Amino acid sequence: MPRGGARAVSGPAPDPNALRRERKTDAAGWRTLPADGRDGEAPEWPLTEATEREWDLWLDLWEKPQAVMWDEMGQALEVALFVRTLTEAERVDARVDIKKMVRSYLDSLGLSVQGMLRNRWKIAPAAPAPVESSARPAVRRPSARDRLKVVPSGEGA
Template identity: 75%
Template sequence: MPRGGHAASGPPPDPNALRRNRKSDASGWRTLPAEGRTGPVPEWPLTEPTDREHDLWVDLWEKPQACAWEDLGQALEVALFVRTLAEAERPDARVDVKKMVRSYLDSLGLSVAGMLRNRWKVAPGPEADAPADLQAAVVPRRRSARDRFKVVPRDGG
């Protein structure tokens, strides 16, 4: 029987993995800007959007992933996601529509797994440099079972 079940089978890639000599790593990882995409929102490619679709469309094109979508020419895919998401939000939405939304989240890099599979990471933002008083408030690491081990001298040895 063939291994794997679909293109996304197996664990997603890890940018911090110890072994870095895989063929799939040749293309590397893309770092997306933390501030998101700047510039005008692309024109809506489908039939007239609803108010909700328009709001989602504008919001999505401000995300960091939108930089990659623009480079890859994925405006149509994003519009189809927006339309499907708006339909899935309705109280009477079918389960298959909700499953499609999940698939779009992954393929467009809007979920953690999707970001990893697309080999995208977001650059640290300006808030990554926390003030000193916030750094002092960090809770210390909880002691593990290994930390509680004691070395007991052997008698008669």
């Protein structure tokens, strides 16, 4: 097995906030995904009959922001294989290689931080929560400076 050379995921992951942005690899740019996730129904399950746990995971995953990209790239089969592998990895007696496969899927589907960076995806900031009008204003406690008493020079000495 060769010892040196480049690997597919070697080196640091791309950073959308890096100071130097003129690299050839930046030509593709970054994709901002909606914070609310993907709208619509989950695609049809592409594998043999799903277990209840697989079905719950499947529905949950297709509501995530990353699902927008999976839909665009036609990755329903890859997501289903991830779900099936994840349910197998959740077992107490799961093999280590199954758990490694789950980690690989997390990265390739953009479900991990490293995967998001490598895919050049970022999630849009969530909309701020509306402020209730019935909220009482916060009571300001006196600071240490407020409690200090100014003494004219020469007094009290």
